[in-house]
Amino acid sequence: MTRHDAEEGGPAAVAADPREMSFGEVAGEAARLHRELHRHNHLYHAEAAPEISDSAYDELFRRLQVIEAAHPGLVTPDSPTQRVGADPLESLPNIEHAAPMLSLDSAREVEEVRRFDERLRKTLGDEKIRYVLEPKLDGASLELVYVDGVLERAVTRGNGRVGEGVTENVRTIPTVPLRLRGREPPVPAFLSVRGEVIMCLSDFESLNQRRIEAAKPPYQNPRNATSGALRQLDSRITARRPLTVLAYDIMAVEGAAFDSDSEGIEALRAWGLKTPERVTVAESVEEIARYHRAFDRDRESLDYEIDGVVVKLDALAPRTLLGSTAHHPRWAIAFKFEPRKEITRIDRILVSVGRTGVLTPVALLRPVEVGGVTVSRASLHNREELERKDVREGDLVRVQRAGDVIPQVVERIDEDGHERGELFTMPGACPSCGTEPVERGPFTICPNHLACPAQLKGRITHFGSRAALDIEGLGAETAALLVEEGLVGELADLFELTEDDLLPLEGFAAVSARNLVGAIRERRQVELARFLVGLGIPEVGVAVARDLAMHFRGIEAVRSAPAEALESIHGVGEKMSAAIRGFFGAPDVRDALDRLLNRGFRFVVPDGPPAGEEGGWAGKTVVLTGTLESFSRSRLRDMLRDLGARVTGSVSSRTDFLVAGADPGSKLEKARRLGVEVLDEAQLRERLGRREGDGRPENLPARDRGRG
Ligand code: IVH
Numbered sequence: 001m002t003r004h005d006a007e008e009g010g011p012a013a014v015a016a017d018p019r020e021m022s023f024g025e026v027a028g029e030a031a032r033l034h035r036e037l038h039r040h041n042h043l044y045h046a047e048a049a050p051e052i053s054d055s056a057y058d059e060l061f062r063r064l065q066v067i068e069a070a071h072p073g074l075v076t077p078d079s080p081t082q083r084v085g086a087d088p089l090e091s092l093p094n095i096e097h098a099a100p101m102l103s104l105d106s107a108r109e110v111e112e113v114r115r116f117d118e119r120l121r122k123t124l125g126d127e128k129i130r131y132v133l134e135p136k137l138d139g140a141s142l143e144l145v146y147v148d149g150v151l152e153r154a155v156t157r158g159n160g161r162v163g164e165g166v167t168e169n170v171r172t173i174p175t176v177p178l179r180l181r182g183r184e185p186p187v188p189a190f191l192s193v194r195g196e197v198i199m200c201l202s203d204f205e206s207l208n209q210r211r212i213e214a215a216k217p218p219y220q221n222p223r224n225a226t227s228g229a230l231r232q233l234d235s236r237i238t239a240r241r242p243l244t245v246l247a248y249d250i251m252a253v254e255g256a257a258f259d260s261d262s263e264g265i266e267a268l269r270a271w272g273l274k275t276p277e278r279v280t281v282a283e284s285v286e287e288i289a290r291y292h293r294a295f296d297r298d299r300e301s302l303d304y305e306i307d308g309v310v311v312k313l314d315a316l317a318p319r320t321l322l323g324s325t326a327h328h329p330r331w332a333i334a335f336k337f338e339p340r341k342e343i344t345r346i347d348r349i350l351v352s353v354g355r356t357g358v359l360t361p362v363a364l365l366r367p368v369e370v371g372g373v374t375v376s377r378a379s380l381h382n383r384e385e386l387e388r389k390d391v392r393e394g395d396l397v398r399v400q401r402a403g404d405v406i407p408q409v410v411e412r413i414d415e416d417g418h419e420r421g422e423l424f425t426m427p428g429a430c431p432s433c434g435t436e437p438v439e440r441g442p443f444t445i446c447p448n449h450l451a452c453p454a455q456l457k458g459r460i461t462h463f464g465s466r467a468a469l470d471i472e473g474l475g476a477e478t479a480a481l482l483v484e485e486g487l488v489g490e491l492a493d494l495f496e497l498t499e500d501d502l503l504p505l506e507g508f509a510a511v512s513a514r515n516l517v518g519a520i521r522e523r524r525q526v527e528l529a530r531f532l533v534g535l536g537i538p539e540v541g542v543a544v545a546r547d548l549a550m551h552f553r554g555i556e557a558v559r560s561a562p563a564e565a566l567e568s569i570h571g572v573g574e575k576m577s578a579a580i581r582g583f584f585g586a587p588d589v590r591d592a593l594d595r596l597l598n599r600g601f602r603f604v605v606p607d608g609p610p611a612g613e614e615g616g617w618a619g620k621t622v623v624l625t626g627t628l629e630s631f632s633r634s635r636l637r638d639m640l641r642d643l644g645a646r647v648t649g650s651v652s653s654r655t656d657f658l659v660a661g662a663d664p665g666s667k668l669e670k671a672r673r674l675g676v677e678v679l680d681e682a683q684l685r686e687r688l689g690r691r692e693g694d695g696r697p698e699n700l701p702a703r704d705r706g707r708g
Pocket of ligand 1: 103105139140141196248249329334
C-alpha cells in the first residue's frame, strides 16, 4: 500500500504504480488525496496557516495527477487538479443568476447616510436597527453556486439578471473552495453566494511590469485587470493571474437558515470561503462615520482597492419588508470615499530619459488633488501608449492614482469646439544627449548608453539608492549636479571625489561635502548583493541579486558565470541568464566595471541563508495590521517577502510575528491571546536594520514567492 507522508520533511513516499493497484484501492487513495489537498489549500489560502511545506503539497498534488492520468474516470469537477485550467472555450455562456444581483445606492456625504438611517428607523422602529459594515471592494462582482457543497458554477454579474459563466476560470482561483467544508453549520444543499474578485495591488503592479516588459499595454487599474482575467476563454491564462475572491452575501440558500447577515458571513467563513476583513456591526450613524473615516485613512496602506464602505441592515427578515427599487435594495447603502480620479489639463508633454536609456513621455499637468495628494505629472509610458490614448498638449484628461501606482493619465476627455494642439510625436533626438533614438517594440531608446548624461545620472542615483549601496546624500539632485559639473563621468569617478570638488557646488558646505565623500568611500565595504543591485543588471532585482551573491560569493564568479551555473539558481531562467551574460559580456560594461573594481571594494557575503543578514526573516510567517507611518503595506510586504518571509492575512498559532501599526484592531488581540510576538514600528525598523521607510526603486519589482 502506498503511504503519503503529509508531515513536513517526512520521508519521501514510495508510491505504487496505480495501474498495479485494484480500482478500489486507487479510488480510495484519490478520495483521501482530495480531502488532504482541499484541507491544505484551505489552510494555506484562507487561514494563512499552512501545515505542510510547498514541496510536500506538490508531492501530494503530483500523486493525484498520476492517479488521474491512469484512471481518467476519477477526475471529478471538484478535484484539486482541476484548478490549473481547462481547454479554451469558444465563448462564455450566458447564465441566469439564482437571484437578481442588484447594485447599491450610494452616498458621498454622512448626511445621506443619516437620511437612510432615519428612513429605516421610521419603517422598522429603533430596536431592529443594527448594521453590518464592510469594506466596499473595488473589483468584479461574482456569483458562486454550490450544489451539495460542490462548486457548480460561477457567473459574472452581467446585467444583474443574466451574467457570463466563468466557472472554469474561477476554479483556478485558490481562495475559491471547489468543495465547501465544515460541520457547523452543515453544508447546505444549495448555496448561491455573492462575492468580489480582486487583484492585490502588489500583484497588479508586478503584472503590469511584466506586461510593459513584454511590450503589452499595461492594465489601467486592478479592476480592469481582474475583469480581463476573469473573462478569459482560456482558463490556463486565468490560472496564472493572481486573483482572490472575497464572499460577502448569501443570495440564496436551501438547507440552512439565518436570522442575520452577520451569521451568514460567519457561516461562509466556516464553509471555507474567504470573507472581507474588518467586518463589524454598528448601531448609529456616528459609528458608521467613524468606520468610514478609519477605512478611508487606512486605504493607502491596504494591498487592494476599496472605494467606500457598505452599510447593510443586519436583520434579514425586515429586508423583505423594505424591498428593493428596480436597481437597489432599500436596506443597504454604499458610503463612498472621495474619488481618486480627477480631471485636469495637460500643460506640456516632455520626454524623460531613464538610466536604461528608455525615453518616457511624461505629462505635466495643471496640479490637481487626487485623493488627498497633489498630482502634477503623470507617466504616459511609451510611444504606443501615447498613440493609443491620443493625448496632446492642452488636452483635458482624467488622471488617477491606484494605490501605490504612479499617477496615470486614464483617458482623454472630448471637448466640443476645443481646438486641439498638434499631434505629439517622440523626438528625433535624445533630449539629454542629442543622439538619434532607436525604436524597440513600443519603446524608444537612446543608444548612447555610456555617455548620455541622463542615463549616467540615472545610474548614479540607482547605485546610491537604498536597495543598492544606500549612500546617504547621493540622491537624484546631487547625481545631476555631479554629472553637469563634469565631476563624474562614470561610476568609478564617484570614489575619487574630494571635499574640494564638492565645496563649490550649490547646496554644499564643509559638513555636507565631508559627509558625502565619507559616505561614498565607506561603502566600498558592502554586501555583494547590494553591489549587484547597484550595477543595474537588466532583469535582476533585489531577490535575484541576493541569490546570485549567495551562490557565487564573489564578483568575479558572477561576471564570468556560464549559463548553466546561472540557471541552476532558483528563479533564474534562460531569459534572465542571457540578460546577465549579455550585460557582463559587453566590452564597455567590462571596462567600466574593471575601473570601478579598481577602487578597492571589499564585498561581504553573509554565511548560510540570507536569513541572519537582515533580522532572520527567512521562513517566518508575518501578519501586518494597523497603519504604519514609514511603510506602505504593499511595499513592506514585498520587502519582507524578499527577505524570505511569508506574509499572510490572518493571525494563527503559526504566525511568528504580528507587525502592529496604529489602530491595530482585532488581529492584535488575537496575537496576544495566542502568544504571537508583536512588533511595533520601531521594533520592526530595528529588525529590518534600516534607517527610514521603504523607498524601493520602482524598477526593482519584487519577486513573488507565493504558491498558488
Ligand atoms: S453588498 C444587493 N458588499 O459594490 C447588495 N457589495 O453597487 C449586495 N461590492 O458591484 C452587495 N464590496 O459587487 C456588497 N462588501 C460588499 C461589497 C459590495 C463590493 C460591490 C458589489 C456591487 C457594488 C455595489
